[in-house]
Amino acid sequence: MTQPILAAKGLEAWYGPARALHGVDFEVEEGGVTAVLGANGAGKTTILRALSGLIRRAGDIRFRGRSIGALATEDIARLGVAHVPDGRGTFIDLTVEENLRLGAHIRADKQGVRRDFDRVFGVFPRLAERRRQQAGTLSGGEQQMLAIARALLMRPNLMMLDEPSFGLAPLVVAEIFRILGEINRDEGVSLLIVEQNASLALDLADRAVLIETGMVALSGPSQAIRADDAVRRAYLGY
């Protein structure tokens, strides 16, 4: 078995004095897709924030075998971990193009960056049309595309997405998940997706983790999770 790109063991996290995660274990396989499912307030977003070092955390976190539990957020990003945060993290005062240039901030290969710009504009033609526009004026779907495009320009090995479907129309959501699938398949970017839309996420993922009140309630291959009766009733709604 190959080494996972990301592995967390006994992950704990705090907001101030309040503990929000109580020892969570999961893995993302190299080139794989892991979905994190759960209800509102279960701790899904907290997991991503803890992995990125945005909040106080403890436990063993390994990226390609290297412990990143003590690294600063920016150093984790520089390892090739692109975190698309909840709320999309748009730089609303900057133009679309400047937002994308920030994605490439840590890269020195100018030609590669130029190629990636073309590629990203090929995937998201809407962003190309609006490249000089202030990013805060984009629609929610366009801002989600911008956030994913910005993350792609980092040339990440692992992309962590926080509710990419949030607040978007079903057609836009389908489009975004189609693109995420392509990114995973064609570029070999491993994905960790936090989603409320369990059915969509399970379609894309090969593994899934179900979080309840800061603990893992269930984890395993997507099919097994999908087949679980309790999950089906509570999260898939049939």
Add this chain to the structure above:
Amino acid sequence: MAEFLHQLASGLALGGVYAIMALALVMIYQATHLINFAQGEMAMFSTYFAWKLIDSGQPYWLAFFATVVASFIGGAVIERLVVRPFANAPVLASVIVFIGLSLIFNSLAGWLYGYSVTSFDTPFTGRPWFGSGYMSAHESGAVLVTFCVLALVYVFFRFTPLGLAMRAAAQNPVSSRLVGIRVGWMLAIGWGLAAAIGSIAGMMAAPIVYLDPNMMGGILLYAFAGALLGGIDNPFGAVFGGFAVGVLGNLIGAYVVGAEVKLSVALAIIIAVLVWRPSGLFGRRLVARV
């Protein structure tokens, strides 16, 4: 009429100094939402540094650029050592740190260089430029230097990757860190830049107001009025406000209230802006859709 034009022109020269100081204030405000009350005293201290170099026989422009570089380093070091530990402290704690810094620099300058008023060299000597009698050569030169500084700052923030990263870090620190920007360093560089351009303001002001440890007190007040007038979150507004306050202060000082109470014009502007238009003339209303 000639007198009026003269007042206008010299207001413009001082206005340039206020504009640069206002820009320094805005730079730090945008990143931290705090006004650095020590900005003026830091600039004064830099000016003494330049004076010392010139006094020891260095050519003016060598002293000028050495001072700008030293001020940059000094500003960044102050951010790292003194300001950073209070990054998460309540606002009042930071304000007190800034006031403390300003007192330290004021006393340090007095202790090292004395409190007597000294003249300061200008590289712009000789006959007034363009044969105009309204502006001295130094005043014309100061306006020119102001525009050079403003243009350089604009180009830096608008067109360089580092400038973009600094704007990003000021606006959205979390997203910036997630794309790998070292936000802490951006703040230190911002302090360095503010100190560097402040030193230029000091060196341009000193030949006009003379060099002493209290030279920047009034200037900082005008700069603050200018920044507020233009909009404290808008660099262009701050620059415009700086010039406007320079010209207005001079004219009102000359024709309305008299030179003795000229400084109260700045205070009146501050109060008027805060009462009637707290976001300033060009303070932006953000367009955002969620």
